[in-house]
Amino acid sequence: MTLKTRIKICGLLCFLPAIVLCLRLFYLQTFRRSELTTKAEKRVYVQTQRDTIRGRILDVNGVVLAESLRTYAVALSKKNVNKKDAILAALADTLSLHQDDLKTLWDTKGNFFYVKKGVTPMEYEELEKRTSKEELTGVEIEPEYTRIYPYDGIAHDIIGATNSKNEGLSGIELMYNKELSEITKSQRVKRARKGGIIYDRSQDFTPEIADVYLTIDALGQYYAESTLKQYAEKYKVKHAMAIVQDPYNGHILAAASYPVQDGMSLPFQFTYEPGSTFKTISISAALDSGNTDMNATFNMENNNWVLNNVVIKDHERTKDVLTLSEVMEVSSNIGAGKIAYAMGAKTLYSYLKKYGFGIKSNVDFLGESSGILRDYTTWRPLDTAKAGYGYTVAVTGVQLVNAYSAVANGGTLMQAHLVDKIRYANGEEKVFADPIKVRRVITPKTDDEMRYMLQNVVIKGTGLPAQIKGYTVAGKTGTTEKYVGGGKYGSSHIASFCGFVPAIKPRFTILVVLDQPEQALFGTASARIFSEIAKKFLTLYGVPPDQENYAS
Amino acid sequence: MKPIYVILVVGVFMLFLAMERVQEEKTGYRVASLMEDISFKSARNQYLRYSLGTYKSPDKITSAAQELGLSVTDPRNIVVIKVNGDDFKNKN
Numbered sequence: 001m002t003l004k005t006r007i008k009i010c011g012l013l014c015f016l017p018a019i020v021l022c023l024r025l026f027y028l029q030t031f032r033r034s035e036l037t038t039k040a041e042k043r044v045y046v047q048t049q050r051d052t053i054r055g056r057i058l059d060v061n062g063v064v065l066a067e068s069l070r071t072y073a074v075a076l077s078k079k080n081v082n083k084k085d086a087i088l089a090a091l092a093d094t095l096s097l098h099q100d101d102l103k104t105l106w107d108t109k110g111n112f113f114y115v116k117k118g119v120t121p122m123e124y125e126e127l128e129k130r131t132s133k134e135e136l137t138g139v140e141i142e143p144e145y146t147r148i149y150p151y152d153g154i155a156h157d158i159i160g161a162t163n164s165k166n167e168g169l170s171g172i173e174l175m176y177n178k179e180l181s182e183i184t185k186s187q188r189v190k191r192a193r194k195g196g197i198i199y200d201r202s203q204d205f206t207p208e209i210a211d212v213y214l215t216i217d218a219l220g221q222y223y224a225e226s227t228l229k230q231y232a233e234k235y236k237v238k239h240a241m242a243i244v245q246d247p248y249n250g251h252i253l254a255a256a257s258y259p260v261q262d263g264m265s266l267p268f269q270f271t272y273e274p275g276s277t278f279k280t281i282s283i284s285a286a287l288d289s290g291n292t293d294m295n296a297t298f299n300m301e302n303n304n305w306v307l308n309n310v311v312i313k314d315h316e317r318t319k320d321v322l323t324l325s326e327v328m329e330v331s332s333n334i335g336a337g338k339i340a341y342a343m344g345a346k347t348l349y350s351y352l353k354k355y356g357f358g359i360k361s362n363v364d365f366l367g368e369s370s371g372i373l374r375d376y377t378t379w380r381p382l383d384t385a386k387a388g389y390g391y392t393v394a395v396t397g398v399q400l401v402n403a404y405s406a407v408a409n410g411g412t413l414m415q416a417h418l419v420d421k422i423r424y425a426n427g428e429e430k431v432f433a434d435p436i437k438v439r440r441v442i443t444p445k446t447d448d449e450m451r452y453m454l455q456n457v458v459i460k461g462t463g464l465p466a467q468i469k470g471y472t473v474a475g476k477t478g479t480t481e482k483y484v485g486g487g488k489y490g491s492s493h494i495a496s497f498c499g500f501v502p503a504i505k506p507r508f509t510i511l512v513v514l515d516q517p518e519q520a521l522f523g524t525a526s527a528r529i530f531s532e533i534a535k536k537f538l539t540l541y542g543v544p545p546d547q548e549n550y551a552s
Numbered sequence: 553m554k555p556i557y558v559i560l561v562v563g564v565f566m567l568f569l570a571m572e573r574v575q576e577e578k579t580g581y582r583v584a585s586l587m588e589d590i591s592f593k594s595a596r597n598q599y600l601r602y603s604l605g606t607y608k609s610p611d612k613i614t615s616a617a618q619e620l621g622l623s624v625t626d627p628r629n630i631v632v633i634k635v636n637g638d639d640f641k642n643k644n
Contacts (some may be wrong), residue, residue, distance in 0.1 A: 122599065150602050152606065470627065539629075544630050
């Protein structure tokens with residue numbers, strides 16, 4: 001073999017590995033490209049978790065009613081656990097669990113199971129330290145959010161609920177879900193050692209979630225809820241509600257329900273026949289339309305007024321003839337029925353519409369009911385008379401309290417507001433609760449006359465328990481037999497009181513409704529609750545007394 | 553310029569790029585760790601604020617006040633203080 005040949009062979013031998021390497025690289029990069037790219041991606045990169053962040057719900061004064069807290073879900077992956085007993089002991093110690101319960105979970109569950117959800121940051125920190133110190137493996141920790149209510153769930157029925165994915169399910173949480181929440185994208189980030197990630201600028205993220213401010217006053221809401229609960233339990237009622245409104249701007253200051261259910265707020269959803277509290281509406285309509293006046297008198301027909309072969313009676317027989325004010329004071333069905341009948345269905349209906357009955361108040365609450373107000377052309381004469389004392393129509397609490405606020409503020413129906421404003425992350429605000437005058441319903445003269453009569457109801461009529469020493473109070477009691485269907489009424493009642501305080505320059509319009517109390521109650525029980533709630537609000541808002549020696 | 557110098561300059565430049573890349577990853581890792589730390593500490597602070605807030609809830613304050621024999625005052629105790637002709641409503 002010549003030297004030249006030997007050099008060629010050596011050169012070939014030197015290049016052969018390089019050629020093999022090149023061929024291998026060609027093969028890998030061409031034929032196994034997608035498989036290997038995926039493998040590399042998995043080793044180098046990791047997808048961050050898709051997350052939903054959520055804004056806060058606050059009261060009118062900025063008190064936080066609901067916010068989302070970062071918590072953790074702790075799980076075990078059995079096949080990755082290196083020291084079973086030590087892991088179970090660590091979990092039991094740091095997460096305040098019983099070791100026996102954990103052992104049962106271990107024995108009964110599959111490979112992967114959740115040990116505890118809603119683990120607080122402090123518990124998480126303890127667990128991290130412990131697993132790291134004892135070199136324990138197999139614990140899986142997933143970040144999550146828990147919705148928290150710092151004021152012990154005040155206004156929980158209005159606020160509503162969220163699920164574990166931080167999405168609104170009911171109430172304000174659902175209604176303003178779009179403004180309150182933002183879904184963060186899942187991102188591809190570089191993996192680092194010990195499960196960490198490597199930051200790059202594409203991960204920078206400024207959330208654009210908003211905070212929702214309600215017109216509710218947290219402290220007032222607490223007083224309304226606690227007072228309502230106290231009496232609802234005492235009277236053993238099926239449902240109860242109380243609603244407090246500022247009559248001049250329509251702001252709902254408190255809306256309490258009993259019992260409390262997520263996203264089920266009775267003041268906006270519960271419809272009922274208002275009974276005698278509706279006499280304020282029908283009599284103001286008659287006065288305003290000129291169908292009656294303050295000097296009118298009404299024959300009580302020996303407490304046996306027959307209309308369309310149906311007997312209409314008062315709760316108890318009083319006088320043979322009543323003045324208009326006395327009709328209100330003793331809450332005469334015959335008097336109110338006669339007034340409504342004389343006024344006629346068309347006029348009464350037009351005033352009911354003007355007061356906002358039969359349509360939703362658009363108070364910013366999902367699931368608000370519109371009540372029931374049939375077209376007047378379908379009313380029989382008896383229906384017209386019964387509408388005068390609050391039967392054959394069904395209302396919601398917010399509709400009635402808003403109508404009374406119109407009487408309280410001088411005769412103008414205001415738009416009711418539950419949401420004050422939305423504040424966006426960039427500082428911009430969208431205000432919802434600017435006072436909006438919907439329409440004038442009654443003249444100032446009618447309004448003065450109604451105010452006078454409603455005060456008399458509290459001074460010497462059925463509303464005596466609503467009196468508050470030092471303050472003028474105007475209002476009306478109501479007791480309704482509950483409709484059971486088929487044109488019949490049962491033995492159970494709805495007791496209510498609606499009024500405003502102080503009567504001269506009102507600050508609060510308040511409605512209290514007790515549904516199906518166990519014992520026979522009348523509007524007087526609700527009037528007592530009205531008085532209790534009103535006292536708390538007068539104190540809370542620093543409203544000075546307007547009457548010396550008003551009530552004994 | 554001799555090729556050896558060109559190779560040397562390119563080599564140094566490549567080394568610089570590689571070191572910069574390593575440094576970037578190290579800094580990225582530190583930033584990510586710090587961000588995680590901030591996030592965790594924010595969550596812990598929020599939880600502490602929440603725990604503190606629950607002690608301020610009207611229900612707890614009312615219960616504590618009732619144990620001390622305190623109650624919400626009658627609204628008639630409200631004092632209106634007039635300062636420079638303006639009404640300052642003072643809640644007792």
